[in-house]
Every structure is written in structure tokens, then in C-alpha cells.
Amino acid sequence: MQNLETHIKNTIRDVPDFPKPGILFKDITPIFYNQELCSAITDDFIAKLPSKPDAIVGIESRGFLFGFLVANKLGIPFVLVRKAGKLPYKTVSYEYSLEYGTAKIEMHEDALQKNWNVIIHDDLLATGGTAEAVAVLVKKLGANVAGFTFVVGLNFLNGKNKLINHSNNITCLVQY
Numbered sequence: 527m528q529n530l531e532t533h534i535k536n537t538i539r540d541v542p543d544f545p546k547p548g549i550l551f552k553d554i555t556p557i558f559y560n561q562e563l564c565s566a567i568t569d570d571f572i573a574k575l576p577s578k579p580d581a582i583v584g585i586e587s588r589g590f591l592f593g594f595l596v597a598n599k600l601g602i603p604f605v606l607v608r609k610a611g612k613l614p615y616k617t618v619s620y621e622y623s624l625e626y627g628t629a630k631i632e633m634h635e636d637a638l639q640k641n642w643n644v645i646i647h648d649d650l651l652a653t654g655g656t657a658e659a660v661a662v663l664v665k666k667l668g669a670n671v672a673g674f675t676f677v678v679g680l681n682f683l684n685g686k687n688k689l690i691n692h693s694n695n696i697t698c699l700v701q702y
């Protein structure tokens with residue numbers, strides 16, 4: 527049987543020029559066709575955690591998938607971070623800069639308790655801008671960033687440099 531890293535890499539589909547010319551999109555959706563692979567990925571994320579966190583915070587929308595599976599298997603809360611205007615209850619928000627313009631993300635204000643140690647999860651680490659913004663939001667609620675987990679890391683974009691100020695516990699199951 528191939529190792530997990532090879533299996534993930536062989537399953538991810540490269541889609542050139544999506545969503546715009548020049549971007550090689552790493553499409554993780556075929557992973558979800560394979561229950562055994564999803565289970566192995568969930569277990570690997572858990573095995574790589576230095577200690578049990580108080581919650582997993584997942585980033586809309588692909589960060590909800592393994593984020594929730596990991597949280598549920600650990601028996602801890604899963605918290606959704608969404609783009610502004612999507613969450614129904616009272617929220618805290620954070621606006622951050624993108625290459626062009628800005629983006630705003632939100633979390634329910636009662637989602638995290640003070641001093642909780644949380645893991646921030648997304649499918650892919652590119653420039654790190656999104657995960658860093660989530661780290662700021664987590665800290666706004668008085669919780670601690672215990673680490674970041676991603677299925678894929680695009681090392682050539684140096685996203686880890688942005689996250690290291692918040693936690694140096696950064697896991698990418700596969701890297702390019």
C-alpha cells in the first residue's frame with residue numbers, strides 16, 4: 527500500500543488556470559470520494575497534534591471538512607469561521623488585506639472561551655493571509671492559537687512566515 531502522503535498527492539487533482547489564468551488550483555474534492563483515505567487523513571492530523579486542543583476552528587468552506595471530522599473524533603467543539611454576513615447570531619469580525627482589496631471574516635462571539643487552546647484548520651496554505659486573519663480573530667475572543675493544520679502547503683508562497691508569529695506548530699500533510 528502506498529504511504530499516506532503519496533496517496534494524498536495521487537488523489538489531489540491539479541486544475542490549471544482556475545479561478546484565473548496562472549493559478550494551478552489544487553482540487554481536494556476527489557479525496558472525499560474515498561472513505562478510507564478520509565479516515566486515514568483524520569487520524570494523521572490527530573496523531574500529529576502535540577496535545578489535545580480545546581476546539582478546532584475551520585475556515586470556510588473546505589476547512590469545514592477535515593476540521594469537523596478531527597474535532598468530532600477528538601470529542602471537542604468545532605467552530606466555523608465564515609465570510610462576513612453568513613453567520614446568523616452575534617459575531618466578532620476582522621477585516622484584512624488581500625492582493626486586491628480586503629476581505630472580512632466572522633465567528634460567533636460565543637464560539638470560543640477565554641484561554642482555550644485552539645487549532646486553526648484549512649484545506650490549503652498559500653500566502654497565509656487567511657489563516658493569519660483567523661488567528662487574529664481567535665485572539666480577539668481571548669483564546670490561544672495552539673497551531674495550524676492544512677492538507678496542502680504551497681511552500682513557494684512562504685505562508686508559514688506569516689503564521690509563525692502566532693504559533694510555530696504548523697502541519698501540512700503534503701507540500702509542494
Ligand code: AMP
Nearest residue numbers: 550551552650651652653654655656657
Ligand atoms: P491564502 O490566504 O493565500 O493562504 O489562501 C488560502 C485560501 O485560498 C485557502 O482557503 C485555499 O482554499 C485557497 N487557495 C489559495 N490558493 C489555492 C490553490 N492554488 N489551490 C486551491 N486552493 C487555493
